[in-house]
Amino acid sequence: MRIGIVCPYSFDVPGGVQFHVRDLAEHLIGQGHEVSVLAPADSETELPDYVTSAGRATAVRYNGSVARLNFGPVTASKVGRWIDQGEFDVLHLHEPVTPSVSVLALMAADGPIVATFHTSMLRSRTMQTAYPIIRPSLEKIAGRIAVSEDARRTVTTHVGGDAVVIPNGVYVDRFASAPRRSEWIGTPAAPTIAFLGRMGEPRKGLPVLAAALPEVLRAVPGLRVLVAGPGDPEEVTEGWPPDVVAACDFLGAVSDDDKASLLASVDVYVAPNTGGESFGIILIEAMSAGACVLASDLAAFSRVLDGGTAGAMFANEQPDDLARTLVDLLRSPERRATLAEAGQQRARIFDWSVVADKILAVYETVIEGRAAATHPQGRWNRFLRGGAR
């Protein structure tokens, strides 16, 4: 299959949509499909050979945040050329309502089109003003995908119609084969737990974990807490009891490889997030790496953990409950092993191979619909299509 994928955000900076596009493209190429990605990028940025640059991106304020986007007549004609030369069987646009190459491709394209909606925070004022302009183009999209239930709600309220939910994928094997590091492996007397995420951001839940630690340390004095993620430890630990601070190791921001190794090495991975998570990809990564997961009982986390069978859960924002569950887990290696194994099994259903199969099924349905389309006959309709076909 010849597939054209359009990413509206610049490849110069990392981001969720860019990673999604990169992983999907690489997986599809691995399966033998011909894939071309169009995205804004600086000429100095090192690009994989399947990516075509749509030109330099400009930082623009849109929908409440600053994004690096690409637009203008020169870009529009570049997008048109890319579509003409690509002769794609299907065109897959990401974030089609972002004023960047996706919307330009949508306006220029005429074949089967699939669109993926990532954002769950679309401002209605933006949509109301933008709608009359892009509505007719949006009607060209034959298959809509949303990456989460929240993103789907955005589609149903702002765009109309519905979307199929296909979540982000994870390369399970990349995490499952991560080497364990001796300095992060716990012993029965000194077990290790990990926290990942921006330390200074309260909704990632580090304060909840800190509040639970005194009690946990009373039960398990040798415990080591490995905290990975950007932030200033001195600022964050202000006001913490000294024994809690002493138990913590601050690793700073870690690379992807280190993150995988950390998750594979520790006894328990704790995700005390208090809200704002629509999916919980980090849990799937931890489960893939074979970590025993302990997470707050957010709806998104509960979905990933299959209601608690693939990882332990505690009542959100309740340090007492967190402490109790954590101590139980630390004292029971058998239960940790069972949960870790169930988690690793469950992570498989979020693997890119499964996710990409669903996306391919969408491509096929859309292509089939296009091939089977019958053109209304009559002089009037022929005239509208310029006498062609």
Next chain:
Amino acid sequence: MSEVLSWVFAVLFVLVVIAWYLTYTAARLDRLHVRLSGTLAALDARLVRRAEAAVELANSGLLDGATSLILANAAAGSLEAPAEHGNARELAENDLTEALDLALTPEAVADLRSTALGTDVLARLSSACTRVQLARRFHNDAVTDVRRVRRKWTIRAFHLAGYTPLPHTVEFNDEAPEHLAVA
């Protein structure tokens, strides 16, 4: 004299703009109708494939006789249903969904998965069910789009939709059998 001319040009200009707008709207509607005919044909093809997979399962000899009969009956009902979408067709598809759910109990699925043929049939059925869901959702999206555009007064006033009937969404239960989920 020149005043009359400029009036003539003004009126001509307005007429051209109106004509352009009407042509543009008609083209937009035509494109939507083409998309709609495609999604409907795709849905039909997917439904046939689902029914065929169900027949295959019924004939595999891996299910007990009574269950096979129920399943074969429902699948035949779907295959013989009238081609145009309507109440009768939707009922037939509902019946097939229900029959599949009844036939594929957790034990039956476990049994089927223990044989190579069973695994094969289940994989095809599961993929067919997913694709029915996709096709139906995409078709209903197209219906929603068409109906919204056809509510515009320009389209009604100038009769731009011609004699194409107003489409209706296709409603039936297309849930994949509960126990068929990826193991």
